[in-house]
Amino acid sequence: MRSPGGWIEPGQTPEFDEYTVVLAGVLRVESKQGVLDVAAGQAVITRAGEWIRYSTPNPEGAEYIAICLPAFSPQTVHRDA
Numbered sequence: 126m127r128s129p130g131g132w133i134e135p136g137q138t139p140e141f142d143e144y145t146v147v148l149a150g151v152l153r154v155e156s157k158q159g160v161l162d163v164a165a166g167q168a169v170i171t172r173a174g175e176w177i178r179y180s181t182p183n184p185e186g187a188e189y190i191a192i193c194l195p196a197f198s199p200q201t202v203h204r205d206a
Contacts, residue, residue, distance in 0.1 A: 126191060128152075130184035134181075135176045135177055143171045146170040150187030153180045178205075 128134075136155075145152065146168045154161045154169050155178040162182070163169045171177045181187040195201075 127186065127188050128179075129179045129186045130181055132181040132186065134178060136205040138174060138176045138203045139171075139197075140173050140203070141195050141197065142173050143177075144192045144194070145169050145171070146190045148188045148190065149156040150181060151183050152187045152189050153182050154178075157182070164193050166184070 145154075145163065147163045147165050149165050151165075152163045152169075154163060154171065156171070157176055178193060
């Protein structure tokens with residue numbers, strides 16, 4: 126996936142675990158526990174039922190791979206309104 130600088134995804138409480146590896150740039154992951162900036166070469170795991178929001182704070186954006194288990198679907202992501 127590629128996201129432009131300044132991009133902010135709506136918050137979500139998914140029914141799946143998400144494993145994200147950042148290939149380039151920085152991906153910001155917000156949760157109720159705080160904010161984590163994940164840089165190129167790093168990874169983060171978010172767990173099912175945990176509220177999260179992804180964004181790319183830096184102007185160059187980010188490139189990353191996200192694997193959802195079980196698979197992502199619009200019915201199980203539960204994005205904020």
